[in-house]
Amino acid sequence: MNHDPESFEDLRRLLALKRHEQPPPGYFNQFSREVLVRIRAGERAPDSAVLERLFGEPAWLRRVWSAFESKPVFAGGFGFALCAALVTGVFYSETGESRNTALLPQAEPMPGAVQLAHWFPQTAGVGGEKLVPAVFTNGSLSSLGNQSLFEQFKNANEPRGELINFQVPR
């Protein structure tokens, strides 16, 4: 190990180079103004300060964020887990829906509907044709039975028209 004091002379000369590294021209003319603008902006937003005081700083969020910043593998793992959860959710909704549909009874009239027909015989139509009161047994579900969750949402937002025949008893 060289302890000769003179041995650092060149290093000191070299370090002098760093004094010549200067920010862009005019940078310091704006610096204090920007600081004051940020201070004023902070004063104008007391709501967030009040919330921060009430609920405290979200330290856990900062820790998570710091962990993501310092170890990108965490961020990658988190992203992967989110994607996996999304894909699993979509897959499950596809298979789960078809399984549920298979388990549903196929358009059997509810017992209540039969009772209604019994109680309202005046619903018999012209020419002896008997009219059975219309019973909606969760029509929207039965009509969307084989569709995935996303298709159901899509269809629910689309306007639908249905042709209805009315028979008026005379």
Next chain:
Amino acid sequence: MAEAARRNFEESDERVRVPATPAATDEQALVQRAAGGDLGAYDELVRRYQERIYATVYHMTSNHEDANDLAQEAFIKAFHALKSFKGGSSFYTWVYRIAVNKTINFLKQRKNRSHMSLNDLDLNAEHDPDLVALISDKTPRREVGLSELQEKLNAAMQKLSEPHRLVVTLHDVQGMSHEEIAKIMRCNTGTVRSRLFYARQQLQAWLSDYVK
């Protein structure tokens, strides 16, 4: 013997000095006015120290954008903490300490992604006698040599631990005394001297192609 040699060197090493801290007379008044919410007074304080604070943070990070953010945040934090400033040290030392702590915390977080964004060298660099002497020995192409040296030097600085980098920055680049550095780092001058010696040894080893 080695220790004595090191001390002699350190004592004869006080060539570069920062200008004395601005007179404390009106500084105290400015601090009091700023603590009362007078932004004009705080603007004056920021203007006094902005270059030195920025330079310290910049030399620690080797990144202009980070230095800009951190230096601004240090002044903003200092403004909000002015009411708790007891005046045990000068405002200058106090705000320096805030900036240094902020920078060290930031560097700990970004450890794995150090990206240099270096400022340009000013025109005086080409005429600096120290650099002219240094470069003319090493490379005939002065301009290329300067930017190459700048990059190598910054890369070597980034290899130092934060406390060692800070001591080299404050002493060898900014010309602070050991006592001032000790106040900022809240340690004794012996620690400052030994850190400086170790840091220089490290730098000298890493930059052996450029220094004897």
